[in-house]
Amino acid sequence: MSKNYHHGDLRHALIEKTLELVQADQVHLVGFRELARQLAVSRSAPYRHFPNVEALLAEVARQGFAAFVDVLEPVATVKEYAPEERFLELGVTYVQFALEHSAHYRLMFDCAYFKQEDFPEVQGLAARAFELLKRTSSACMDKSASDRDKVELATVAWAFVHGLSKLFIDGQLPKIKNQKRFIRSSCQRFVKLAQCANE
Amino acid sequence: MSKNYHHGDLRHALIEKTLELVQADQVHLVGFRELARQLAVSRSAPYRHFPNVEALLAEVARQGFAAFVDVLEPVATVKEYAPEERFLELGVTYVQFALEHSAHYRLMFDCAYFKQEDFPEVQGLAARAFELLKRTSSACMDKSASDRDKVELATVAWAFVHGLSKLFIDGQLPKIKNQKRFIRSSCQRFVKLAQCANE
DNA sequence: GCCTCGATGTTGACAGGGACAACATAGGTA
DNA sequence: TACCTATGTTGTCCCTGTCAACATCGAGGC
Numbered sequence: 179m180s181k182n183y184h185h186g187d188l189r190h191a192l193i194e195k196t197l198e199l200v201q202a203d204q205v206h207l208v209g210f211r212e213l214a215r216q217l218a219v220s221r222s223a224p225y226r227h228f229p230n231v232e233a234l235l236a237e238v239a240r241q242g243f244a245a246f247v248d249v250l251e252p253v254a255t256v257k258e259y260a261p262e263e264r265f266l267e268l269g270v271t272y273v274q275f276a277l278e279h280s281a282h283y284r285l286m287f288d289c290a291y292f293k294q295e296d297f298p299e300v301q302g303l304a305a306r307a308f309e310l311l312k313r314t315s316s317a318c319m320d321k322s323a324s325d326r327d328k329v330e331l332a333t334v335a336w337a338f339v340h341g342l343s344k345l346f347i348d349g350q351l352p353k354i355k356n357q358k359r360f361i362r363s364s365c366q367r368f369v370k371l372a373q374c375a376n377e
Numbered sequence: 378m379s380k381n382y383h384h385g386d387l388r389h390a391l392i393e394k395t396l397e398l399v400q401a402d403q404v405h406l407v408g409f410r411e412l413a414r415q416l417a418v419s420r421s422a423p424y425r426h427f428p429n430v431e432a433l434l435a436e437v438a439r440q441g442f443a444a445f446v447d448v449l450e451p452v453a454t455v456k457e458y459a460p461e462e463r464f465l466e467l468g469v470t471y472v473q474f475a476l477e478h479s480a481h482y483r484l485m486f487d488c489a490y491f492k493q494e495d496f497p498e499v500q501g502l503a504a505r506a507f508e509l510l511k512r513t514s515s516a517c518m519d520k521s522a523s524d525r526d527k528v529e530l531a532t533v534a535w536a537f538v539h540g541l542s543k544l545f546i547d548g549q550l551p552k553i554k555n556q557k558r559f560i561r562s563s564c565q566r567f568v569k570l571a572q573c574a575n576e
Numbered sequence: 577g578c579c580t581c582g583a584t585g586t587t588g589a590c591a592g593g594g595a596c597a598a599c600a601t602a603g604g605t606a
Numbered sequence: 607t608a609c610c611t612a613t614g615t616t617g618t619c620c621c622t623g624t625c626a627a628c629a630t631c632g633a634g635g636c
Contacts, residue, residue, distance in 0.1 A: 408623080409622080409624090410621080410622060410623080411622090420622095420623095421623090421624075421625080424625085429623080430623080
């Protein structure tokens with residue numbers, strides 16, 4: 179008992195267990211009492227590390243956003259690509275990340291789990307992702323394009339990849355045979371927007 | 378007491394109260410005990426009308442979907458419009474509905490509140506909304522377009538309006554001055570896709 | 577008019593979660 | 607060594623969901 183009185187790295191363990199549950203699509207099972215049981219620790223120990231469950235979920239979401247930005251950033255900055263290629267690859271990468279980490283993506287964007295405005299770090303990372311999108315889409319437009327138009331294209335692009343991801347994740351799309359192919363061709367279809375916008 | 382033993386229309390009252398809470402963005406406060414209190418009825422009376430809270434929320438969502446379809450359907454079938462106009466107006470109407478009933482829209486599409494697959498009526502209405510979108514977008518394409526292409530355009534369109542709605546609702550977009558104008562111009566931008574797709 | 581039955585509402589009971597305060601212990605540091 | 611802080615524990619309270627047993631009402635058959 180004297181040996182185990184302190185867990186050692188409970189904070190980390192809580193995050194890990196939560197992540198496991200999230201990945202197993204069991205977010206609804208995340209609770210301090212349950213986690214404490216699984217970690218063989220007393221029921222209110224988690225309060226030493228997170229003020230409440232929401233904060234724990236927000237932290238897991240934050241890590242998700244960090245990984246997200248880490249995946250998107252390199253794609254958005256490949257020098258060898260033409261602007262349209264970068265835009266396309268960024269979109270494909272976005273949706274693929276969302277599908278590969280579907281439950282995590284849900285946690286990140288569904289406001290039912292935590293209020294994003296209470297967690298500035300999360301907001302900051304989300305904003306950074308949007309910046310990447312804006313920079314990449316803007317590069318596809320004429321130099322004469324107004325900033326207003328640039329923001330609009332970036333928004334439309336974000337709406338598209340986000341919507342596509344959500345619809346896939348929530349199983350609201352009719353069955354599709356070759357998902358990867360479909361994603362790429364949808365994104366390709368979409369990139370034309372930038373070109374059309376240039377007239 | 379003998380007069381008030383039976384509420385009269387508790388089922389309806391439960392739905393109404395829940396709707397109020399949803400519209401006030403307080404879905405998290407929806408619970409049988411709390412509702413019972415507000416309706417001056419005993420704590421387990423709601424169980425006579427809904428097997429659990431999830432079912433109550435699903436019913437409210439179902440009504441939301443029904444209203445949604447009722448709003449979209451007429452727009453999708455205006456004969457006087459050219460196909461592209463219909464497509465555009467459908468998109469604008471979609472996003473406007475979502476914003477005007479933002480909390481309700483969230484309840485309808487966020488899977489954190491109830492599992493859609495457990496409520497076939499809800500699924501049916503959602504499918505009907507997608508059908509409208511598919512029919513309207515397909516009308517903008519060449520007759521020679523494959524069914525595969527039609528489904529793809531409809532999906533891309535749905536992803537776009539859904540994504541735009543969600544981003545707005547969840548406050549994830551940078552501030553925008555004239556929202557209505559922005560929505561229309563984004564949708565206009567989007568409709569070009571159908572035209573580009575025809576080459 | 578009376579009786580019975582089904583629908584609806586009530587009460588009691590139990591399990592489980594979130595949250596906090598008071599207390600215990602371990603490990604580092606003055 | 608003595609103390610301090612971070613961390614873990616226990617006790618307690620209040621909330622919720624859910625079920626079972628019981629009460630009441632209204633409608634239809636006699």
